[in-house]
Amino acid sequence: MFRIGTFVLHLFQKGVEAEKRAISLLSKLRNELQTDKPVTPLEDELPDAALWNQHLDYQRNLSNGNGEPSWFQSPWLYVECYMYRRIQAALAQNPPIDNFDVFNEGKVQNFFESQEAVIALCTYFQELLKNIKDLDEKQLQEELFKLLQVSLWGNKCDLSFSAGEGSSQKSSPLLSLENLIPYILVNDMEKLWSLLVNAKKRNAEESNVRVDIILDNAGFELVTDFVLADFLLSSKLADEVHFHGKSIPWYVSDTTKRDFNWTIKQLQSANHMWMSRCGINWEGNLKKGVWVYRDHMFWTLPHDFSSMAEVAPDLYADLQKSSLLLFKGDLNYRKLTGDKKWEYTVPFHQALNKFRPAPLCSLRTLKSDTQVGLKPGQGEQIQASEPEWMISGKYGVVQFAAAL
Ligand SMILES: O=P(O)(O)OC[C@H]1O[C@](O)(CO)[C@@H](O)[C@@H]1O
Numbered sequence: 001m002f003r004i005g006t007f008v009l010h011l012f013q014k015g016v017e018a019e020k021r022a023i024s025l026l027s028k029l030r031n032e033l034q035t036d037k038p039v040t041p042l043e044d045e046l047p048d049a050a051l052w053n054q055h056l057d058y059q060r061n062l063s064n065g066n067g068e069p070s071w072f073q074s075p076w077l078y079v080e081c082y083m084y085r086r087i088q089a090a091l092a093q094n095p096p097i098d099n100f101d102v103f104n105e106g107k108v109q110n111f112f113e114s115q116e117a118v119i120a121l122c123t124y125f126q127e128l129l130k131n132i133k134d135l136d137e138k139q140l141q142e143e144l145f146k147l148l149q150v151s152l153w154g155n156k157c158d159l160s161f162s163a164g165e166g167s168s169q170k171s172s173p174l175l176s177l178e179n180l181i182p183y184i185l186v187n188d189m190e191k192l193w194s195l196l197v198n199a200k201k202r203n204a205e206e207s208n209v210r211v212d213i214i215l216d217n218a219g220f221e222l223v224t225d226f227v228l229a230d231f232l233l234s235s236k237l238a239d240e241v242h243f244h245g246k247s248i249p250w251y252v253s254d255t256t257k258r259d260f261n262w263t264i265k266q267l268q269s270a271n272h273m274w275m276s277r278c279g280i281n282w283e284g285n286l287k288k289g290v291w292v293y294r295d296h297m298f299w300t301l302p303h304d305f306s307s308m309a310e311v312a313p314d315l316y317a318d319l320q321k322s323s324l325l326l327f328k329g330d331l332n333y334r335k336l337t338g339d340k341k342w343e344y345t346v347p348f349h350q351a352l353n354k355f356r357p358a359p360l361c362s363l364r365t366l367k368s369d370t371q372v373g374l375k376p377g378q379g380e381q382i383q384a385s386e387p388e389w390m391i392s393g394k395y396g397v398v399q400f401a402a403a404l
């Protein structure tokens, strides 16, 4: 008894010490950020530290003698990613809290606050599954378009955007789709449909049609992605879905492996028939290997995707095996386009800067000021009446680019 008591006390003390160390590293970080200090090399032993430090050298060269890269001077994408990586460093160096996800509470809350919307979506989907075999092509197309839109607007629910404040989905996402159509600035859903239908015909007997979803936020958005993925399999438009998550907590609400598994477990054990049916089916998909979860450190590096082939050739080669890559969310869009201030009318493929391992499509609500592929005058017209259009999350795109 005495021994167990001492052991518990020892663990407790270790925990308190680790917490203190982490808090002190986090306040150091806050101070550096607030006072525009130079960005410093990472000193931890995490596997990506060397790549981050190489990238710091690259940023130094970019600044071309105009001082050290620093919080207010360096590109936003770079320092923002660096901040999340430093948060990770503060924890990862401090067992026993090295696996603690500082954003977990917010993600869990977002999920529970979206309960009604999750129920509405799961119920709709299970009803759809009952007669999916009898749907003709036109009807299948309509359902695909609906679920793509649900997944698109699901991207409104992220927590980094709302500074961690509630951004859950309260009502059924399906009811408002019609009214939201005018807010889809680029709508390439038809192109996705023809790609999938043709891939299915071509691959009828031989190889697999694989769709990859490069995930964004946990919570309601993740459920919309699961439903879309299930639809792709159940409609036989695809044979396999590969999900790509983050290997460390990222941009507050981004999906980690733990969020991914937790969400499926929550659905499974929910006290609602259709929610739990979804959870059970999805767990089954993972067991059968028709759903696959992957993470790769590249997704939490500051690099834009045009450097993937060089920085993470293994990931690039893996993505080349896919028939379609669906990139969710704003941060992925920024990395697709290099986060540059492009003219609105620049073609999407040009902004991708040769990043096209497979046909790809971005499903993104606009939360940052990068947008390409608009019609002449389209951006300027919205700008005139809604100066916040690029950062409000009110507009979205379903933007497609064929493979090279
Ligand atoms: O979850 P998403 O859609 O990638 O949005 C995250 C976005 O929110 C911000 O953190 C703040 O707008 C952006 O930096 C980032 O692009």
Ligand SMILES: [Mn+2]
Binding pocket: 158, 160, 216, 217, 251, 253, 254, 329, 331
């Ligand atoms: Mn996100």
